[in-house]
């Protein structure tokens with residue numbers, strides 16, 4: 533029998549999910565139908581937010597959020613240096629300039645003190661990222677946002693089901709963005725949602741995802757008219773009913789899946805606790821970590837070389853680790869477009885050399901978790917130590 537590699541992340545689809553999708557395929561509404569509002573309402577309930585706007589990716593949700601708060605050419609938005617490129621790319625979609633803040637070495641979350649230093653007269657928003665599934669320091673970021681009159685947007689694509697000081701992620705920032713890509717907590721194939729408690733921003737986001745139309749077909753039918761208007765430019769970022777039906781069915785399992793991710797992380801923590809030269813990222817007090825990623829740091833001489841060897845050694849044993857993320861300000865596009873450079877965010881640059889993401893997803897079996905712990909331990913203690 534051929535053994536399948538263990539990926540770093542993977543979706544879980546059951547018969548209920550399939551039945552939910554098939555039901556929509558047999559219905560009159562494949563898109564812009566009733567499943568969209570149902571998914572939005574149910575997700576809002578889960579994250580304790582008032583308004584949800586479903587779109588067709590987390591990236592689209594970021595773009596929609598930034599457009600809704602009016603980011604335009606000349607505006608600056610502060611983003612962490614360690615994140616998926618989509619966070620910063622979304623600022624460029626609006627014509628804005630992403631300004632990179634350094635991160636904290638023990639969590640890789642945006643460093644509020646560094647954020648403060650990056651604020652200029654052009655700064656309009658802070659776009660913070662709940663890296664790996666741990667909420668960033670919302671109280672400090674809210675304090676800074678209020679002091680300087682900025683919007684606070686949370687890129688919580690890693691953090692569905694996470695909590696900060698007893699509050700669900702989704703209920704804290706001005707707008708919070710989620711992704712439903714297959715490696716995330718729940719999936720719709722591709723998909724995302726922006727949630728907010730501000731009804732005006734929610735309306736703008738609804739128009740933005742639908743070409744900028746200020747009424748949708750439900751409202752036009754209700755008003756007995758065919759006429760629609762666009763006042764601002766929008767996109768087609770709509771999520772289909774097929775995707776929303778899958779999202780609703782997946783959401784029923786979100787709580788148990790987040791708990792399972794936390795259990796796996798605890799087993800990894802225990803398994804690596806006695807292993808010299810590696811340590812997990814720190815989890816802050818009062819944090820409900822949703823563990824989209826389990827990130828180990830390598831605290832040895834020449835960590836980048838050790839990390840590369842560990843990555844290859846694990847791959848040879850059928851374990852597909854990953855690295856999240858190469859600092860965005862060092863991407864060639866950003867260096868060219870914004871003259872960012874090595875040295876701009878030294879903590880992010882140093883930590884990037886040390887990090888590796890190990891497999892974590894609800895369907896990971898105990899035997900697979902043990903296999904990962906044994907492989908990492910063996911490679912770190914025996915093979916890599918001899919070099």
Ligand SMILES: Cc1ncc(COP(=O)(O)O)c(C=O)c1O
Pocket residue numbers: 589590591592615616618619661687689690711712713722723724
């Ligand atoms: C931090 C972060 N932001 C945004 C995104 C974009 O989400 P999507 O892939 O749904 O467009 C991702 C996806 O991996 C992400 O990790």
